[in-house]
Amino acid sequence: MIEASAPGKLYIAGEYAVVEPGHPAILVAVDQFITVSLEQTEHVGSLTSFQYGNLPVLWRRHNDLLVLDKRENPFHYILAAINITESYAKEFGKELSFYHLTVDSELDSSKGRKYGLGSSAAVTVATVRALCRYYGLTDTNVAVFKLAALAHLSIKSNGSCGDVAASVYGGWLAYTTFDRAWVLERQGENRSVKEMIQMDWPHLSITPLTPPEDLRLVIGWTGSPASTSDLVDQVTTKRKRDQMAYDIFLEESTVCVNRMINAFYAGDIGTIQNQIRRNRQLLLRMSKDTGVTIETPALTQLCDVAETYHGAAKSSGAGGGDCGIVIMYRKEGLLPLITAWESEGIMNLPLNVYTKI
Incomplete structure (x- = not known):
């Protein structure tokens, strides 16, 4: 076997x-x-x-x-x-x-x-x-x-x-x-x-990448599955209506993610959080430009609740449902966020990052 x-x-x-x-x-x-x-x-x-x-x-x-x-x-x-x-x-x-x-x-x-x-x-x-x-x-x-x-x-x-x-x-x-x-x-x-x-x-x-020691990743699931391939197809088709706007999105996403990568090297959780929030706004604007729903109402709720508990949150992957992620300082209490999520029908997925030995 x-x-x-x-x-x-x-x-x-x-x-x-x-x-x-x-x-x-x-x-x-x-x-x-x-x-x-x-x-x-x-x-x-x-x-x-x-x-x-x-x-x-x-x-x-x-x-x-x-x-x-x-x-x-x-x-x-x-x-x-x-x-x-x-x-x-x-x-x-x-x-x-x-x-x-x-x-x-x-x-x-x-x-x-x-x-x-x-x-x-x-x-x-x-x-x-x-x-x-x-x-x-x-x-x-x-x-x-x-x-x-x-x-x-x-x-x-x-x-x-x-x-x-x-x-x-x-x-x-x-x-x-x-x-x-x-x-x-x-x-x-x-x-x-x-x-x-x-x-x-x-x-x-x-x-x-090596994450800062005090960084905590929290994962919430909206209970609504999404099709990545279908959403990517929709964006690919509809971005042609305004290619210039999509090109700007690509440039700004690259700047945002590169700043986040540099923050990993520097161990700077605050900058990582700021760029998570920035990336969320870029995706929301791209969603508006293309007419493709990336951040569903449930994902918005997931993110907004996390922000009230000092987390930086956004949708994960293609959006349209599925998961959202939150970056927090490890010292911040996790239980209040999970409890608040549960009251909104959002499930915390108790997953850890898997690193190969």
Whole structure:
């Protein structure tokens, strides 16, 4: 039995702008995980996930490609991860085999509702890492990130892959995405997966950050799931109405996040808080310009309540529901905020930042 786990993520700052190459964001990995287990079999394999009823979906091989018995399946990210990683394995002369693959997720509620912690990225990363171990491939962070990113590109994901980086590297990260067009162009030249992994991808930057010792991260969940891909699509479509306003948003987001990154290096919690508030205002203005709801009434309530308890708060990720984050000094009492949130129907998620040992 081979196992690999990948943590969930939360965006701290830089959302939407990070989709464009070279524009930074800050993320954290959280200590809830998706675990992928592989066990070798013969002649037929299976995919099983609690998220999809725990009923195994059987698969076979045709010319080394994995073929499902059920054509309509919910395993798009897992299948993309398998296809990319097994192509990589074949380039090293590995013989493909059959296996049972089981997914166990802590990133959703017991009722299967998503918290917005990046389950698609985490399941991709865990699948890639498990298969690398299964086939005896070196699973360096760079290789796993690029394999998982290629898997996401293969299913036309419109995200930045920042969530993939958080699931691979753990901890606090400063991240800028790669030039997607450049990567797709190289793939169009029929480059091998091995070559793609070895290349330097333009604009890609993944830098660990050390938070100030007295910084506290608090996470609230509105109880309303949101679709990141749909919201990003909406913003991409509607920003064309006023491209100049969106370009200004990109510039100001970059200044804001870079100031926040410098504040991490300086251990300056007050500046981090100020830039959290600044980033919230930038997202609200961009939301108004595009007509896409990022900060829902529940997220506004989450943020406004946190501000009354000396926290700097904003939506996390694409918004439209899901989570908000709060940056506080550790000396500030946490219980009054959680109690106030509960009276507004907002749940504190008792998550910690996961740092790989």
